Amino acid sequence: MHPDFLDCRVATLLAMTIRTVTIYESLNRPMSEKIRRIAHLDMDAFYASVELLRYPQLSGLPVVIGGTRRAADALIDPLQQEKPLHRIALDDFPRLKDYTGRGVITTATYAARQFGVGSAMGLMKAARLCPQALLLPVDFPQYRKYSKAFKAVITDIAPLMEDRGIDEVYIDFTDVPGGQREGGRVLARLIQKTIFEQTGLSCSVGVAPNKLLAKMASEFNKPKGISIVLEQDLQDRIWPLACRKINGIGPKAEARLQGLGIRTIGDLAQKDLDWLIDHFGQKTGAWMFDAARGRDDRPLVLESEPVSISRETTFERDLHAQRDRAELGAIFTRLCQQVADDLQRKGYVGKTIGIKLRYADFKSVTRDQTLERYTADAKTIRHSAGLCLKRVPLQQALRLLGVRVGSLHRAGPDLQPKAPAPPVSDAASATGVAASSDQLF
DNA sequence: TCTGGGGTCCTAGGACCC
């Protein structure tokens, strides 16, 4: 008998034994010994993958998805002329070099990334780096459809899911059958496989004792990866990572940390609590201290209500408050109408009306105003937003205008005017009428 | 040829009330 063959048999036997022991242990582990297992699932190149299902002929090519609706509409034309989508010839797809406008890249395929283009880069800049790249407009309704589909697959298997946006979720594996086996790998594999069967899309999963670590773990093996992180993996697998890998540490915090000589999570873990609080404040300092040690006891948020609803738009060219008054006014009214429509469609009313504008130099300001009554009415929003606009300097040219409604409340048949203890303002008492009628009813 | 759009949460100061 060939020795390699023997090795192979021994190895198989050993693997089977280990597996049997693992299964035996998980079957016989009492409920109280269950370990908290939280998964983070992240779709692989979500938008691009959805587009490739539609246009398989683009597979392997440099493709960029992005641009503003307006500018992209002009380019989508060639895509509508023909027969089945998968038969559209490559020459009929719009090219990045033909784009003019202020859009940014939302997603780029790996082939496109080779040229140095990537998310958030301006399309005009990207066009210089990779003019031949194909450009597809962003199609949110389509992505939302796929988003719903993959989330439905998950909740069918594991009901405790936290929605983290269009392509990400957290899942509580702790009490789901298979959720404890191999640290969660068995369940992760089942979910991955079922999502692929049902949608044709792939995803990566990280399973860990909490959300913080699960989020980092899901990035370890992209694409189509599964990573299992246990408490004891902290020093080997988490500490070598850059602090920026912690969800919540962005570019600013990273720069400050680097200024203090802290690059990795391990560096961060060397600092004591008082030092971190001195430098970053009570709350952030204490949070960083825990995060560096892999501690995170946040529960999954299974349902939530929106806090605000807004619409904003960047103009194709900068506009002046006086010179482009008519155009700005029309855009402003349209934004208010859109926000009102969104509120009504989703069944909310709001009390705080706000505007946002961004000047040509990219500096932004906001103004808001809280009304005495909840509203979802376009005219009311337009009036209040108009008052906000008057409180803002308008000498400089504008590049963006936005309208926001906050302090939301679910719209019901009779809770509409549920203003909390309408304050009797000086103006109201001076006129007398408003105050007395409020008291009468 | 710079730099989208839709969100959440935190901070910090001031008003106002107890």
Added chain:
DNA sequence: TCTGGGGTCCTAGGACCC
């Protein structure tokens, strides 16, 4: 009259995330 909390709401800006 002076002094001092705490709590809540409102507003503006900013960091961060998807």
